[in-house]
Amino acid sequence: MGRYVARRLLQMIPVFIGTxxxxxxxxxxxxxxxxxxLWGDKPPDPAQVAQIxxxxxxxxxxxxxxxxxMKGLFQGDFGKTIAGNRPILDEITxxxxxxxxxxxMAWTFELVVGITLGVIAGIRRxxxxxxxVTMFTLLVISIPIFVFGRGxxxxxxxxxxxxxxxxxxxxxxxxxxLPALVLGLVGLAYVARLTRTSIKENRSADYIxxxxxxxxxxxxxxxxxxxxxxxxxxxxxxxxxxxxxxxxAVITEGIFNVTGVGNxxxxxxxxxxxxxxxxxxxxxxxxxxxxxxLVDLLYAVLDPRIRYA
Amino acid sequence: xxxxxxxxxVDEPEVVLAEAQAGGKVLDGGEANGARSLWxxxxxxxxxxxxxxxxxxxxxxxxxxxxFPGLFTSADPASGDLTxxxxxxxxxxxxxxxxxxxxxxxxxxxxxxxxxxxRNSVMVGVGxxxxxxxxxxxxxxxxxxxxxxxxxxxxRITDVFFGIPFLLGAMVVLNAFTNRNVWVITGALAFLGWTxxxxxxxxxxxxxxxxxxxxxxxxxxxGTKRILFRHVLPxxxxxxxxxxxIALGTYIVAESTLSYLGLGFGDDAISWGADISDATNDIRxxxxxxxxxxxxxxxxxxxxxxxxxxxxxxxDPKLR
Numbered sequence: 001m002g003r004y005v006a007r008r009l010l011q012m013i014p015v016f017i018g019t020x021x022x023x024x025x026x027x028x029x030x031x032x033x034x035x036x037x038l039w040g041d042k043p044p045d046p047a048q049v050a051q052i053x054x055x056x057x058x059x060x061x062x063x064x065x066x067x068x069x070m071k072g073l074f075q076g077d078f079g080k081t082i083a084g085n086r087p088i089l090d091e092i093t094x095x096x097x098x099x100x101x102x103x104x105m106a107w108t109f110e111l112v113v114g115i116t117l118g119v120i121a122g123i124r125r126x127x128x129x130x131x132x133v134t135m136f137t138l139l140v141i142s143i144p145i146f147v148f149g150r151g152x153x154x155x156x157x158x159x160x161x162x163x164x165x166x167x168x169x170x171x172x173x174x175x176x177x178l179p180a181l182v183l184g185l186v187g188l189a190y191v192a193r194l195t196r197t198s199i200k201e202n203r204s205a206d207y208i209x210x211x212x213x214x215x216x217x218x219x220x221x222x223x224x225x226x227x228x229x230x231x232x233x234x235x236x237x238x239x240x241x242x243x244x245x246x247x248x249a250v251i252t253e254g255i256f257n258v259t260g261v262g263n264x265x266x267x268x269x270x271x272x273x274x275x276x277x278x279x280x281x282x283x284x285x286x287x288x289x290x291x292x293x294l295v296d297l298l299y300a301v302l303d304p305r306i307r308y309a
Numbered sequence: 310x311x312x313x314x315x316x317x318x319v320d321e322p323e324v325v326l327a328e329a330q331a332g333g334k335v336l337d338g339g340e341a342n343g344a345r346s347l348w349x350x351x352x353x354x355x356x357x358x359x360x361x362x363x364x365x366x367x368x369x370x371x372x373x374x375x376x377f378p379g380l381f382t383s384a385d386p387a388s389g390d391l392t393x394x395x396x397x398x399x400x401x402x403x404x405x406x407x408x409x410x411x412x413x414x415x416x417x418x419x420x421x422x423x424x425x426x427x428r429n430s431v432m433v434g435v436g437x438x439x440x441x442x443x444x445x446x447x448x449x450x451x452x453x454x455x456x457x458x459x460x461x462x463x464x465r466i467t468d469v470f471f472g473i474p475f476l477l478g479a480m481v482v483l484n485a486f487t488n489r490n491v492w493v494i495t496g497a498l499a500f501l502g503w504t505x506x507x508x509x510x511x512x513x514x515x516x517x518x519x520x521x522x523x524x525x526x527x528x529x530x531x532g533t534k535r536i537l538f539r540h541v542l543p544x545x546x547x548x549x550x551x552x553x554x555i556a557l558g559t560y561i562v563a564e565s566t567l568s569y570l571g572l573g574f575g576d577d578a579i580s581w582g583a584d585i586s587d588a589t590n591d592i593r594x595x596x597x598x599x600x601x602x603x604x605x606x607x608x609x610x611x612x613x614x615x616x617x618x619x620x621x622x623x624x625d626p627k628l629r
Contacts, residue, residue: 015468015469018472022473023481030482142608144606146566265477266570269481
């Protein structure tokens with residue numbers, strides 16, 4: 001077990017370096033100049049542009065810039081923004097807690113409602129409830145998230161007045177409920193679909209027949225035998241979704257005025273602040289890599305046949 | 310949407326893998342009996358499924374609309390008449406006429422725009438799916454078949470691309486282009502989207518390559534190319550087709566989400582995504598500007614997902 005974890009952690013190193021390098025190259029190799037953008041529509045002063053670039057090391061070759069960046073990163077220095085000269089680490093530490101709260105709520109919502117719907121649909125296969133759940137999940141997947149966001153905001157926020165249409169205080173969990181619901185909706189649909197398919201497949205497995213023959217109560221068969229064996233694909237999805245929920249909330253955060261990571265990224269992309277984008281993605285990649293390791297370890301808990309020597 | 314904010318459809322790779330194994334078994338059985346193959350078996354099953362019939366009919370209509378929008382409307386989607394600004398309720402009885410769905414902010418016919426918008430969405434969806442299936446399929450096949458060093462190398466490269474959030478990466482790429490046309494958007498989505506197919510293909514090839522018929526082909530002295538394309542590929546491609554069909558729908562949603570962020574098609578192009586995102590500003594007073602393009606988009610996406618589901622169930626005996 002310990003050796004397995006160590007090996008996995010070692011394997012993460014090339015992936016981590018590769019991903020940061022890829023996003024670094026994408027941000028820097030593409031056309032557009034953030035320094036010249038400081039002048040807006042006016043013609044920039046070449047001497048000042050050169051000075052700013054020199055001060056920030058932006059005139060160095062790309063590989064040297066990357067080495068500098070990574071060196072700083074390991075010392076906890078994410079660099080500074082070009083416009084405003086703010087430490088990027090400050091921006092990240094400000095935005096992440098907000099996104100983590102939002103993502104945690106959305107994730108819980110996916111987990112609880114998604115698995116419940118999936119189990120119900122899976123064991124009542126072919127009945128009305130199964131068809132309803134299936135149609136619901138298909139609809140959710142096929143409607144763009146911003147249509148949902150705007151629609152629910154209009155109905156619950158503006159028309160019915162049950163919640164505040166936008167988030168004024170991101171510490172207030174009550175205000176985050178609607179954004180979290182919108183954010184988790186698509187994941188919920190995928191979780192429900194996965195659970196349903198998996199349960200349907202395992203329903204006729206031999207160990208279920210054995211459990212029924214032993215005369216176990218139905219509730220126990222479903223929760224202990226059927227669900228546990230059906231959860232592996234669901235756990236895989238939920239694990240990789242944590243990072244996606246944190247970084248992928250651009251739309252939801254925009255609609256509900258949440259100042260989290262998605263907002264930070266969107267601003268970074270619009271202003272071509274390469275260092276901001278690379279910094280945030282670096283943190284997100286770490287979250288994603290650790291989450292997928294946890295998922296793999298969870299497999300062994302769910303299925304005793306899986307062992308990590 | 311696939312919340313296009315997240316990786317579209319990391320859809321059920323595990324289940325699909327299980328399918329690949331199951332599929333292989335069916336094929337073995339079929340050959341042993343001298344009976345039907347996996348595909349003809351699935352086809353017999355599919356023909357009787359209402360889900361399959363409805364979704365393929367919808368897809369045919371959408372493709373026809375994309376190829377010949379002039380068949381469906383004679384109105385010009387680009388010409389606006391400001392006297393018709395948000396004019397009136399949609400006239401639901403005026404089938405196929407200019408004012409069927411009402412008019413938008415600029416007084417343009419929403420029906421005409423919905424019909425002419427199909428092409429861009431479908432081209433992006435189909436284009437990305439083709440690129441992703443070819444490239445991801447090739448990478449997955451090579452990694453799965455050769456194993457060892459090549460598998461480690463290709464799998465790590467796949468992991469690297471998979472680690473970058475899909476929508477985010479597409480935003481970074483598209484932000485660099487001022488002239489965003491079908492090819493640019495397709496390229497950007499395919500650049501980041503191929504990893505899903507590569508992973509599914511790799512898994513399917515690994516389960517197939519130890520099959521008896523592959524061993525037999527090897528023993529008979531068949532070349533690597535022949536084994537790969539005549540024996541391994543046809544038997545490993547089923548889960549890839551399922552995932553690709555479902556992903557096609559999610560790419561269409563991805564395009565609309567990028568348009569909502571101002572990183573999709575430009576103003577001069579007619580696209581559902583751009584129209585829907587314009588309409589979200591008017592939903593309070595003029596919901597009809599949103600409902601029709603969004604409805605058509607969802608219907609199209611729904612058709613592809615339903616088709617993928619139907620094919621999946623037909624290919625997987627455990628689900629029958």
